[in-house]
Amino acid sequence: MLGATGQAMYRCRVCGSETERAAHCGTAARHERGFAALTNDRVNLLSSLLAGLIAYGISLLL
Numbered sequence: 001m002l003g004a005t006g007q008a009m010y011r012c013r014v015c016g017s018e019t020e021r022a023a024h025c026g027t028a029a030r031h032e033r034g035f036a037a038l039t040n041d042r043v044n045l046l047s048s049l050l051a052g053l054i055a056y057g058i059s060l061l062l
């Protein structure tokens with residue numbers, strides 16, 4: 001869910017395909033949408049942190 005909204009997407013200048021990487025086909029891709037600082041790795045990290053917090057919260061309630 002985080003990935004769909006905030007994740008940076010890039011358009012390759014060479015082949016024109018959309019990618020989540022800042023570089024494609026050996027060249028820097030054009031930033032198209034999303035937050036440039038929010039890379040896929042960070043989205044995954046945030047998601048697992050969030051999941052951990054939620055699990056912790058549930059464990060406190062039980």
Ligand SMILES: [Zn+2]
Nearest residue numbers: 012015024025
């Ligand atoms: Zn490409």
